[in-house]
Amino acid sequence: MATAAPGLGRPPLRLLLAGGAGVAFLALPLVALVASAPWDRMWSIVTTSDSRQALWLSAWTSTAAAALCLVFGLPLAWLLARVDFRGRRVVRAVVTVPMVLPPVVAGVALLSAFGRHGLVGEPLRHMFGTQIPYTTSAVVLAHTFVAMPFFVLSLEGALRATSLRLELAAASLGADRWTTFRRVTVPLAAPGVAAGLLLAWARSLGEFGATITFAGNYPGTTQTMPLLVYARLQDDRDAAVASSLVLFAVCMLVLLLLRDRWWGALR
């Protein structure tokens, strides 16, 4: 790391101390988590059937959520980055809200929309007899709801960074906007798309509040890893710690994969 602002002298001690305390505060719980892990029981806890079930459920619902983000979020990000339409600021605000919304509020909101007596849920139930709350679909919807903003906003940044001039060149060669999107814009933004997907996936993986509110906590159908950790904390603390470590490890892996892309994409 290069030293910033050379020639201005040593950094003040009080800033060093406060900064050091900050990083220690962030690192300490993680160190404690690793230190208190029941290493001898680790394997047996992680391989129990509800562990495996929850891990599998988390993995595939997060993947499904990331896929939904791609299908709907990519066009949305493109619209925000490339089309100057009325109300663009409003749309961007709508996209941003779930990012700052308390997850439990998101869960209640989803219930209001897709619940038995919800805005969409009720007609859906009458017409097709389908119920969304407390099913695996609800898990995927909750994940998508909280992860989509991360995907859209990070991708919008990536799209804005790709050259408009290249799209101009494509148009001059006879490519309409769809062809240009498909053959120039998306391939050029591919690293940004990948980073956005990983970000969305990671956000889904850790989702707790919206999921437990909207989908419940049923082993096998809606109990994802974070919900399992929460459930285990009630009776077997070791098991909770062990499960947490698994999630922690996965998150570290994602961080490693994203490395400098993370902030590059969000910028």
Added chain:
Amino acid sequence: MSPLLDARVDLPGRFSGALTASPGEVLAVVGPNGAGKTTLVEAVAGILDPGDAGRVVVDDADWTPLPPHRRSAGLVFQEHLLFPHLDARDNVAFGPRARGVGRRESQRVADHWLEALGVADLASRAPDVLSGGEAQRVALARALAIEPRVLLLDEPFSALDVSVAAELRDLLAHHLRAFQGVVLMVTHDVLDVRALADRVVVLEHGAIAQDDTPAAVAEAPATPHAARLLGLNVLSGSASGTEVELDDGGLLVLASPAQGPVLATFPPSAVTLTAEAPVGSARNRWETTVHRAVRRDQVVRVHLQGTAGAGAQLYADVTRGAATELDLTPGRVVWASVKATEVTALPAEFVAAGRGDR
């Protein structure tokens, strides 16, 4: 014959003017920055709306409402703008593909044009490993592969080394001989004009100041920019009869009288340099200082400073022998003289703000 291109741009403050061109014509568009060159090109390409009274008609078809991709306008910019994720062949095949030609046929077309531009061996290279000249060849191949009706070149060689640019210019000249469309080429280089252009369109202040053959423009350029571009000496001033009071100070004598603001031009070859104040028929003579001397074959172009008073620049072409004899090294003080009959004075419609650009 009805023109192939009939364009009118009506964007006050940027560019307003009308232009027509026949099949096979190459038009050099010259002018200082901000004169409207890019606006004109972008309007024809469809990137820019040509304004209220503006329209672009090609082959009697109205292009005005068409988006860029529905027009047949090839674009080559100063920067090659190749797609970085596609190799050279796929870059060239992009146009035919986008126009609905099958994959294999598009590749065949691409190979044909890469061959024509002398870069067939680079077909499977990615743009980022190509040199500037190679990349620009691929970019030209890509633009030509769609067989455009209008080819728009925006300073296509200005980012290249002089020798690379020369090579590419010759190659393009060769291909343009068979080209049946119209070429609009924005350039700041007199070599482009000489090698490629059938006509020179001189822009100034968002309008067309002159539209004529290169020879005619060289003989009587309408703007200081065009005159300098074509290598002429340009002095501006205010005429009263046969005398011109130069803006930079000093006096210039004309052979035939003029009135008001004028632009006086004369070729560097008309300037005589002497060590002492000349005694003779030359009416215009100034004591000046050699700033630079650049050799080109047997001729040395001498850049003179402090001519005619304050700070005007003057170019003089002399033989190598004369340059040696006069010891034309920087700092040397010499006398420059020009016969009044060599000086062309044009009404300086565009002088006021055109001065000083280059």
